Amino acid sequence: MSRYDGRYADPTSFRDRKSDFGGYGGSSGYSRGGGYGGVERSDGYNGPSTNHSGSKKEFDNIVLPREHFDNLIPFEKNFYVEHPAVTALSEDAVAAYRRQREISVQGRNIPKPVRTFEETNFPDYVLQEVLKAGFTEPTAIQSQGWPMALKGRDLIGLAETGSGKTLAYLLPAIVHVNAQPYLAPGDGPIVLVLAPTRELAVQIQQEATKFGVSSRIRNTCIYGGVPKGPQIRDLQKGVEIVIATPGRLIDMLEGRHTNLRRVTYLVVDEADRMLDMGFEPQIRKIIAQIRPDRQTLYWSATWPKEVESLAHQFLHDPYKVIIGSQDLKANHAIQQIVEVVSEHEKYQKLIKLLEQIMDGNRILIFMETKRGCDQITRQLRMDGWPALSIHGDKSQAERDWVLSEFKAGKSPIMTATDVAARGLGL
Ligand code: ADP
Ligand code: MG
DSSP, rough: OOTTTOOOOOOTTTTTTOOSOTTTGGGOOOBOOOOOTTTOOSOOOOOOOOOSOTTTTTTTTTTOOOOOOSSOOOOOOOOOOOOOOHTTOHHHHHHHHHTTTEEESSSOOOOOOOOSSGTOOOOOOHHHHHHTTTTTTTTTHHHHHHHHTTTTEEEEEEEETTSSSHHHHHHHHHHHHTTTTTTTTTTTEEEEEOSSSSSHHHHHHHHHHHHHHGGGGOOEEOOSSSOSHHHHHHHHOSSSSEEEEEEHHHHHHTTTTTOOOOOOEEEEEEEHHHHHHTTHHHHHHHHTTEEEETEEEEEEESOOOHHHHHOOOOOOEEEEEEESSOTSSSTTTSOOOOOOHHHHHHHHHHHHHHHHSSSSSOEEESSSSSHHHHHHHHHHHHTTTEEEETTTOHHHHHHHHEEEEEEEHHEEEEEHHHHHHHOOOO
């Protein structure tokens, strides 16, 4: 279950919706939006906000302030309005489009991909920037990642370097920020992007600046190796988007130059490199500062097991979108044919298939149950097929013997349960 099922945005409203978050930390209570007519912003730093959780005293002996996440003010994170042309796409058309662009998806209630910028339903002020940049169509990761991210759900996005992942998370981030109440004095960012290196952080910032300018979203980049002063001043002025490397951000949090209480959209970019570079403890420390009902998005070019396990500690019911071939996907060298048949048709189908493909090469048949394995093997032998079976109820000696018969081609058909099949070393 997503934590916000059923909280769908009013299709017409996310550009100029008045927010109902009136009492947030002394903020003006206005939602941001494309049209600024008459809305006064509360810019400028006028001393610390008064309703931060906890008191100064309580924090004295700990490195980072301990955040409390009770009585959180709800926030909006589902902004997706499916374009009628997308709604009209048949499942077959969706499957064909995904195949053509090498998009694989996992997760619950996966939205259809968008094929054009128009189909994204991004607000005009965002789309104009995209067109200005001269882009003609969404990249594959954007095509599937945008609707997923706009739905407010957690997300793992895997695509090779140079495939447009930055905008895949930044444009939904801009929509997200524009729907939140303005920052109040003392508020930290709404969007936090974690990146492994200064160079990457700076590149991300350039995109954030270019595409955020039309909605006057401010950003800053927080990384080590340079004086802290200017970064501290940016943070204190108030910035909606912070792009940071983990170490310097922790410095800033320790020094109370910012806080993550308003972060509702968290991006971990280049997650694989983050782990390679040993940032896991820092990432944990940072994420512990952020409200648990935030939207979290992980992006990476590769997805080793360690990244998967880290990600799953911080993601809830995520979507996963993978572009191109990744190790996690089925092996392309193997042709897969799926046929759905009823139980009583299965054996005849199997015989037909064996008649077609039996050419002396070895054939492995997987069964769901040990009993099924035994039954089918017996039946095959009665019908004259050279079949043997292995499964967990057979003795080790018998399994070894069956395997050696199979490997030697003396018994070219072997049935097995998947448990027995692991690590056969065929
Ligand atoms: P990644 O993070 O996947 O390595 P980037 O986000 O850095 O890739 O994008 C690589 C380049 O592609 C950037 O210069 C970016 O501006 C550009 N780009 C992003 N989206 C599009 C698009 N839809 N069409 C054309 N170029 C794009
Ligand atoms: Mg990138």
